[in-house]
Amino acid sequence: MDLRNLLFIRERTAERSGRKSRSLARWWSLDRETVAHIISVALVLVLAVGIRVWGLNQIGFNTDEAVYSGQGAAIAQVPVLKDIFPIFRAHPLLFQFLLAIMFNFGFGDLALRLLAVAIGVITVFVVYRLGSILYNSNVGVLAALILAIMPYHVVVTRQVLLDGPLVLFSTLTLYLLARFALTGNPIWLHAAGVGMGLTFLAKETGIILVGAIYSFFALSSEVYVRLRDLILSFVLMVLMILPFPLSLALAGGSNVGQQYLVWQLFRRPNHTPDFYLTTVPTAIGVSVIIIALAGLWLLRHERTWREKLLIWWIIVPVVFFQIWPTKGYQYLLPIAPPLAILASRTLLRWLWVRNPFSGERRTIGTSWVRVLAGGIMTLSLLNTSWLAIQPPTTGTFVAGTGGVPGGREAGQWIKENLPSEATLLTIGPSMANILQFYGHRKALGISVSPNPLRRNPSYEPVHNPELEIRLNNIQYLVWDSYSAGRSSFFSERLLELSARFHGRVIHTETVTVTLDDGTKVEKPVIIIYAVHP
Secondary structure (H helix, E strand, O other): OOHHHHHHHHHHHHHHHHHHHHHHHHHHHHHHHHHHHHHHHHHHHHHHHHHHHOOOOOOOOOHHHHHHHHHHHHHOOOOOHHHHOOOOOOOOOHHHHHHHHHHHOOOOHHHHHHHHHHHHHHHHHHHHHHHHHHOOHHHHHHHHHHHHHOHHHHHHOOOOOOHHHHHHHHHHHHHHHHHHHHHOOHHHHHHHHHHHHHHHHHOHHHHHHHHHHHHHHHOOOOOOOOHHHHHHHHHHHHHHHOHHHHHHHHHOOHHHHHHHHHHHHHOOOOOOOOHHHHHHHHHHOHHHHHHHHHHHHHOHHHOOHHHHHHHHHHHHHHHHHHHOOOOOOOOOHHHHHHHHHHHHHHHHHOOEEEOOOOOOEEEOOOHHHHHHHHHHHHHHHHHHHHHHOOOOOOOOOOOOOOOOOOHHHHHHHHHHHOOOOOEEEEOOHHHHHHHHHHHOOEEEEOOOOOOHHHOOOOOOOOOOHHHHHHOOOOOEEEEEHHHHHHOHHHHHHHHHHHHHOOOEEEEEEEEEEEOOOOOEEEEEEEEEEEOOO
């Protein structure tokens, strides 16, 4: 072999070795990036779990938790509870069936709340995936972090409420729509129809998001969709929803459903019109809203179908529930994921502008500005969430924000000390639900209106409480400070009945509250009276 061949072989060997080294270097670099990314997502999920399980069960259920858990117990045929809580009430039963499975295994209220936590954490992961496919993985991770520590989502997903599953399935539907817009594959649109059906089955108010989907397709000419695919998607949604009305009809519960609809349409507003404006922004995080809105302006030259999809997912629920007379704390929760993604997009892209001379993109200032803005927002959300999950120290609370101090303890005392045939009269149905779930005794609310248009059809009115006490159909009265704070008239009415029928205090639940001057005192929150004809 001559010298030239030897040199050629050596050069080729060196070239192959160099390519292999570069390939290994690229692989190592990509592998490190992948590992770092996985670690980031894992840390976000760990944080989401940690803040949701911290002190999770230190306070018992509130009324909505008691009702949904009672429905699950009724489905599972739990003794006593199945006779107190009807299976069919106002809402579909998807989440309640999951609760029934938990009851079949003998789990208590802590396990039920852990199920709600798991649903909330899964939603955080879906937001990560949604942000990643809409923009990039960094946007997805930051959006997941924002939702993981957002007080609004943290507080609600620590409770056995329908809104946690509702947001999971609505966000999953949003993800499927994004996949359809990106790929044009109709299978994703069909899957979105199934997702909307699951959203409805979680809570019927989720159906309003059909309006967001319609608005998105109507105003996004760049996203091509065939009419037959839309129709098939709608049919799949209807097929998913169909078991609920069919089960109502077969069980003879359709009249309750109709009565509930009439009550919702004609009931009086339960909050002032500014309720959402004064309550929800703080729960979401004022900084999150400001950053998200600022990004829509600062990055207006980048506006695409992505922003339209997220914006309409926010606008439709906000407008609907602002007009709707019933205003619940957790009703606007479906807007939290798109707001988190928009805020994340702003933080990761707002410092980049186009040079008017060269056309290149450059950073305004230094990266520490972006880090500072994100750090302030993150610390603000984390601090607010931490304060929100602490036990209340004022003796009052907003419905939907957490459990009711003293309710579980009072119910357990009732279960252990009162006759199984006893009937209690409370100020309102909220406390009645809690005492029925924990105490396994029937409870009625004196404030339940006898007018069908003015009451939840699930509740039984007490037309003549004096007569019921004289006939010994009611043996115990229960006063609580939470209901008394909302309805002083019926609180005084209950105390009058107690005085008239020789009421004797047999049990009191107190909580430690902090006064304005910082002094801590024991405040009675639930008082049980035994009355005699």
